[in-house]
Amino acid sequence: MSDDAAPWLVVGLGNPGAEYAGNRHNIGFMVADLLAERMRGKFKAHKARAQVVEGRIGAPGAGSRRVVVAKPLSFMNLSGGPVTALRDFYKVPLERVVAVHDELDIDYPTLRLKWGGGDNGHNGLKSMTKAMGPDYHRVRCGIGRPPGRMQVADFVLRDFSSVERKELDWFVDRAADAVECLVQEGLERAQSSYNS
Numbered sequence: 001m002s003d004d005a006a007p008w009l010v011v012g013l014g015n016p017g018a019e020y021a022g023n024r025h026n027i028g029f030m031v032a033d034l035l036a037e038r039m040r041g042k043f044k045a046h047k048a049r050a051q052v053v054e055g056r057i058g059a060p061g062a063g064s065r066r067v068v069v070a071k072p073l074s075f076m077n078l079s080g081g082p083v084t085a086l087r088d089f090y091k092v093p094l095e096r097v098v099a100v101h102d103e104l105d106i107d108y109p110t111l112r113l114k115w116g117g118g119d120n121g122h123n124g125l126k127s128m129t130k131a132m133g134p135d136y137h138r139v140r141c142g143i144g145r146p147p148g149r150m151q152v153a154d155f156v157l158r159d160f161s162s163v164e165r166k167e168l169d170w171f172v173d174r175a176a177d178a179v180e181c182l183v184q185e186g187l188e189r190a191q192s193s194y195n196s
Contacts, residue, residue: 007054007066008183009092010035011083013101013124015157016073022159024143025076027172028100028124031141034176035069048085049073058184065183068092077123080131087132097136098179099128102156106142108164109171111178111194114138115187121152137182141175 012032013025020026036043039055046052051071058064068090072082087097101124106112116135119125128136146155160168178194 005066006093006096007068007090008057008096008098009083009086009090010067010069010098010100010179010183011079011086011128012069012071013076013079013099014071015076016071020157023157024102024160025156027102027141027143027175029071030168030172031100031139031175031179032069032071034172035067035179038176038180039067039069041069043071045073046070046086046089048082048089050082050086052086057180063184067183077127079124080127080129083128084131094132094135095137097132098139098182099125099136100139100175100179101125101141102143103140104143104145104152104156106140106144108142108144109167109174110142110196111171111175112140112142113178113182113187113191113195114140137187139175139178139182141171 012028014029036053041053041055043051043053050073053069055067056064057067070086072079074082115137119129146152178190181193182190
């Protein structure tokens with residue numbers, strides 16, 4: 001398979017289970033769900049301990065890109081195993097792996113796209129980097145810092161506040177747009193359009 005034929009692997013990071021669905025830590029899952037909806041696909045179980053949707057992003061023809069959207073079914077701190085298994089299964093080059101995740105050090109609702117780097121204490125990224133190295137794309141969805149003395153773990157495992165939820169659909173939509181731009185037009189174009 002030539003490199004050009006290889007798909008992109010877009011991984012929404014989150015925790016499986018209904019009790020986590022609305023958590024700040026699960027914004028990656030929310031973006032993955034929207035991308036799957038846009039691709040008119042339904043998630044199916046994969047032997048790599050993940051749910052996947054296979055499809056295309058972009059207008060039909062030469063401009064469209066093959067994409068696998070995935071939600072690991074391990075908990076966040078074990079994401080690296082399923083992501084590596086999917087990468088191997090679909091023969092995805094590392095430069096076509098995209099992690100969509102929550103980011104404490106960016107204000108809500110701000111997006112930042114980047115290539116590589118540290119994990120910034122994010123357990124999902126830590127697990128992915130341990131499994132594959134740090135060189136993959138990140139779509140970082142800012143959730144801000146916990147208020148007062150609230151522990152980080154408590155903050156990320158809480159649902160978005162009622163005030164935040166007013167902008168949540170817009171934010172998830174914008175993050176999905178950013179992923180599509182990254183896959184079709186490259187990182188620099190996506191950064192200039194979506195980094196705020």
